[in-house]
Amino acid sequence: MVATDRASDALPTAPPSAGAAGSPPGGPRPGALRRLLPAVTGHSDAFRATLAANLVGQLATVGAAALGAWLVGRAVTGGPTPVGTAAAALGGLVAVIAAVTWWEMLVSHDLAYRVLADLRLRVYDAITRLVPGRLAGRRSGDLATVALSDVETLEWLFAHTIAQLITAAVVLAAGTALAASVDPWLPAVVLPLAGLVAVAPWLLRRAADRHGARIRDTTAGLAADVVDTVQGLRELTVFGALERRRADLAARTRQLGRAQRANAARAGLETALVDTLLAVAGVAALLVVVDGVRRARVDPALGPVAVVLAGTVLGPAAQVALLLKQAGTLRAAAGRIDALLGAPAAVTAPTRPVPAPTGGGEVVFDDVHFGYLPGRPVLRGVSLTVRPGETVALVGASGVGKSTCAHLLLRFADPTAGRITVGGVDLRDLADAELRRTVTVVPQDVHLFPGSIADNIRLGRPDATDADVRLAADAAQVSAFASGLPDGLDTPVGERGATLSGGQRARVAVARALLTGAPVLVLDEAVANLDARTERDLSRALAATGSGRATLVIAHRLSTIVRADRVVVLDSGRVVADGSFDSLREREPLAGLLADQPARHRQGPPRR
Numbered sequence: 260m261v262a263t264d265r266a267s268d269a270l271p272t273a274p275p276s277a278g279a280a281g282s283p284p285g286g287p288r289p290g291a292l293r294r295l296l297p298a299v300t301g302h303s304d305a306f307r308a309t310l311a312a313n314l315v316g317q318l319a320t321v322g323a324a325a326l327g328a329w330l331v332g333r334a335v336t337g338g339p340t341p342v343g344t345a346a347a348a349l350g351g352l353v354a355v356i357a358a359v360t361w362w363e364m365l366v367s368h369d370l371a372y373r374v375l376a377d378l379r380l381r382v383y384d385a386i387t388r389l390v391p392g393r394l395a396g397r398r399s400g401d402l403a404t405v406a407l408s409d410v411e412t413l414e415w416l417f418a419h420t421i422a423q424l425i426t427a428a429v430v431l432a433a434g435t436a437l438a439a440s441v442d443p444w445l446p447a448v449v450l451p452l453a454g455l456v457a458v459a460p461w462l463l464r465r466a467a468d469r470h471g472a473r474i475r476d477t478t479a480g481l482a483a484d485v486v487d488t489v490q491g492l493r494e495l496t497v498f499g500a501l502e503r504r505r506a507d508l509a510a511r512t513r514q515l516g517r518a519q520r521a522n523a524a525r526a527g528l529e530t531a532l533v534d535t536l537l538a539v540a541g542v543a544a545l546l547v548v549v550d551g552v553r554r555a556r557v558d559p560a561l562g563p564v565a566v567v568l569a570g571t572v573l574g575p576a577a578q579v580a581l582l583l584k585q586a587g588t589l590r591a592a593a594g595r596i597d598a599l600l601g602a603p604a605a606v607t608a609p610t611r612p613v614p615a616p617t618g619g620g621e622v623v624f625d626d627v628h629f630g631y632l633p634g635r636p637v638l639r640g641v642s643l644t645v646r647p648g649e650t651v652a653l654v655g656a657s658g659v660g661k662s663t664c665a666h667l668l669l670r671f672a673d674p675t676a677g678r679i680t681v682g683g684v685d686l687r688d689l690a691d692a693e694l695r696r697t698v699t700v701v702p703q704d705v706h707l708f709p710g711s712i713a714d715n716i717r718l719g720r721p722d723a724t725d726a727d728v729r730l731a732a733d734a735a736q737v738s739a740f741a742s743g744l745p746d747g748l749d750t751p752v753g754e755r756g757a758t759l760s761g762g763q764r765a766r767v768a769v770a771r772a773l774l775t776g777a778p779v780l781v782l783d784e785a786v787a788n789l790d791a792r793t794e795r796d797l798s799r800a801l802a803a804t805g806s807g808r809a810t811l812v813i814a815h816r817l818s819t820i821v822r823a824d825r826v827v828v829l830d831s832g833r834v835v836a837d838g839s840f841d842s843l844r845e846r847e848p849l850a851g852l853l854a855d856q857p858a859r860h861r862q863g864p865p866r867r
């Protein structure tokens with residue numbers, strides 16, 4: 260029924276398509292990375308600790324190198340050398356560096372994983388906001404990649420980039436000032452080369468963005484294909500499509516390999532360029548210092564210190580280059596996350612929610628229009644009513660829009676025109692929690708979660724007592740089969756309810772819906788998997804437990820239709836007949852729809 264089911268229906272023979280799992284059309288929105296940066300603001304203490312650890316570590320490293328160089332300079336020029344004091348200072352600095360390196364690792368990763376945990380929740384919230392209306396076209400594996408792998412990729416940004424860039428700027432400024440105090444020529448020569456080192460990756464950023472996006476998209480596509488393959492293993496086996504699927508996966512893997520090779524080639528070029536520039540800058544700094552000593556511009560004892568200070572200017576530039584090397588992948592991951600976070604919600608929450616109607620709810624579709632795609636209406640003015648205590652069967656040819664009506668009643672999307680009310684309240688005015696307490700569903704494709712039968716029933720009302728769960732299980736005929744299982748209602752159902760039959764899964768879904776106590780129930784082909792006797796028993800149980808419940812049953816099966824109080828027939832996006840089964844059964848279009856069903860039912864089937 261729902262869009263998500265269709266979204267994962269890619270045929271095994273379909274060529275690998277990056278589009279299905281790709282970055283947003285036209286590439287990421289500009290500034291995606293920048294928009295994710297405020298994510299650290301909620302963790303300012305951890306960020307300050309990371310920054311402090313970085314600064315102390317870097318400055319201690321520079322201090323140790325400069326002190327060592329100063330000692331060498333003094334020794335070479337024959338000046339007094341306080342070896343003991345210097346050794347103690349060096350030892351102290353080394354201890355500080357060791358401690359701070361450990362601390363920096365700890366706090367930077369603590370910061371990163373806190374931010375990533377927040378981000379994952381935001382991605383999860385975004386998915387639930389979009390569910391399921393706007394998830395059509397997105398594949399489960401693709402979404403999982405955004406929630407897990409893309410978010411994980413940003414660990415580099417939060418743990419190894421932001422604080423490090425700030426530190427690099429501070430160290431660069433301090434190094435430049437100190438180098439200038441030893442020899443003004445030193446920064447004059449080294450700074451432009453340091454600038455070139457830092458911007459080298461920026462020169463190749465377009466290629467980096469292209470490669471980053473291709474890797475993220477292909478990885479997501481591969482994940483989506485693998486998930487589809489696992490979920491569709493039975494169909495692939497039955498239709499002998501395993502080999503073709505294997506070839507498709509191999510093609511996608513080769514595609515990923517090509518993207519990674521291209522990225523590695525670019526990264527290698529960048530590294531070679533940066534290393535060459537660093538080597539040139541190092542040699543240039545050395546020549547400047549030698550020239551300075553020769554011309555007495557530089558105190559010979561400070562010559563080695565000057566070389567270290569040149570390194571202090573080049574070091575941060577090299578670090579910036581290293582960080583920017585990851586920018587393509589980071590921007591691609593950020594773009595995919597940003598696209599999901601920024602996608603408009605399937606429906607908007609009411610600004611002034613109205614309380615849910617009390618005492619049951621009459622469902623009214625009032626001239627409802629709706630289409631999934633622009634210019635392709637599915638519903639063109641549907642009007643129907645389901646009164647409290649009444650069961651209405653919604654029938655019509657396949658694809659006419661029956662599940663779409665259920666979809667709108669559950670507010671997975673809003674009508675493009677007209678309105679749907681429950682107990683006189685427009686669904687758009689109900690807060691989501693109120694809506695879920697008011698309208699519930701037994702869907703066409705029941706999803707059961709790993710856990711016991713009871714756990715799956717309890718999804719309908721988490722605070723339900725064991726006795727409530729048992730009552731719902733009895734009413735939905737779950738107990739009838741669970742009593743034969745080793746652990747009764749505590750028997751595990753396996754992934755997606757794999758250890759239960761289709762009919763048993765449907766009964767668990769009915770129990771789950773009953774447990775909610777919602778006054779409006781939608782049964783979307785819920786009994787299609789049941790044998791006639793169980794269906795009859797279930798219908799009786801539903802009737803017995805829901806005196807004031809308004810029930811909309813989407814049905815093809817005659818046995819279901821005849822039990823309804825009224826039958827509403829949809830055709831060409833409109834209601835074309837509405838009345839009792841007896842009044843409609845001999846007339847078109849119902850007669851035509853039922854033509855192939857057993858004649859004895861059309862003659863006068865038994866009611867409930």
Ligand SMILES: Nc1ncnc2c1ncn2[C@@H]1O[C@H](COP(=O)(O)OP(=O)(O)OP(=O)(O)O)[C@@H](O)[C@H]1O
Pocket residue numbers: 260261262265395631632637655656657658659660661662663664
């Ligand atoms: N997410 C979607 N995106 C685009 N079109 C959709 C989507 N879901 C359904 N449709 C289209 O809307 C129309 C109505 O679909 P719907 O599932 O409501 O039909 P139905 O009457 O319930 O069919 P069936 O009896 O076969 O289940 C169909 O043409 C279908 O292709």
